Amino acid sequence: MKAEKLLSIILIGAASVSLLAGCGSNTSDTQADSEDAAQTESSDNTAQADEQESAEDNEDSSSGSGNVLVVYYSATGNTEEVANYIADTTGGDLFELEPVEPYTDDDLNWSDDNSRVSQEHEDESLRDVELVSTDVENWDSYDTVFIGYPIWWGIAAWPVDSFVENNDFTGKTVIPFCTSASSGIGDSGQLLEEMAGTGDWQEGERFRSGADEADVQEWVNGLGL
Structure with missing residues (x-):
């Protein structure tokens, strides 16, 4: 048991x-x-x-690196169109130069000796065109600056002058571009460079009125930015 x-x-x-x-x-x-x-x-x-x-x-x-700025003055819309193509290609920002007193169609009639542009052409003292603003937000952050304008009497349209004079381009690559019906870019970029006194200014490019986007893209891509 x-x-x-x-x-x-x-x-x-x-x-x-x-x-x-x-x-x-x-x-x-x-x-x-x-x-x-x-x-x-x-x-x-x-x-x-x-x-x-x-x-x-x-x-x-x-969306772009954010270090490209496209500055432009456009009298009839042609330069604005090219500026937009450049901004789209580079992913850059746009800054439009706007005169306080905008140019009318009559003002831009270069064949009229009494028109505004004709008088300004004859009297350089009248070319000091006041702009709504010449100050770019975060200006120091941009490494490359495109500057666009129409050609007036063989030079850059003078509304861009005050912007160039009022900004420091030190350390920036500056690339001019222009639009015109027939005139070339000429010495317009060099004259702006002398006016600025600072910056690494490159050879510019002229586009015809109503430029093709493909032509603008090809030029921008060839810059190696």
Whole structure:
């Protein structure tokens, strides 16, 4: 009888040990599964963060570096059109030069000796055209500045003069461009360079009135900016 009781105790003890071992194994497996899941989730989060950062970088790249500024004065819209093409190609910002007293169609009639531009051409003292603003926000952040204008009597339209005179181009690459029906760019860029006294001025480019966007893009891409 005692032997049977002892055997029962031994069997119960063995079963308990086996059950505890099984529970311990299940606990370890559960912990391992949890750790694997946590590591997988962490890896997924890291991958998502990398993808988001890459997408943001690509977005910044596609919107331009932000260090190109396209400054322009446009009397009839032709120079503005080219300026927009340049800004689109470079991802640069635009800054329009606006006279406080805008030019009317009659003012721009160069064949009329009494028109505003004709009088300003004859009397240089009248060429000091006041602009709405010559101050560019974050001017120091721009490394490359395009300056566009129509050609008037073989030189840059004088509304751009006060902008050039009132800004420091030190450390900037300056690229002039112009529009005209027939005249070339001539010495207009060099004259503006002398007026500025600072900046690394490059050879400019002339575009005909109603220039093709493809022509502008080809020129800009050839600059290696």
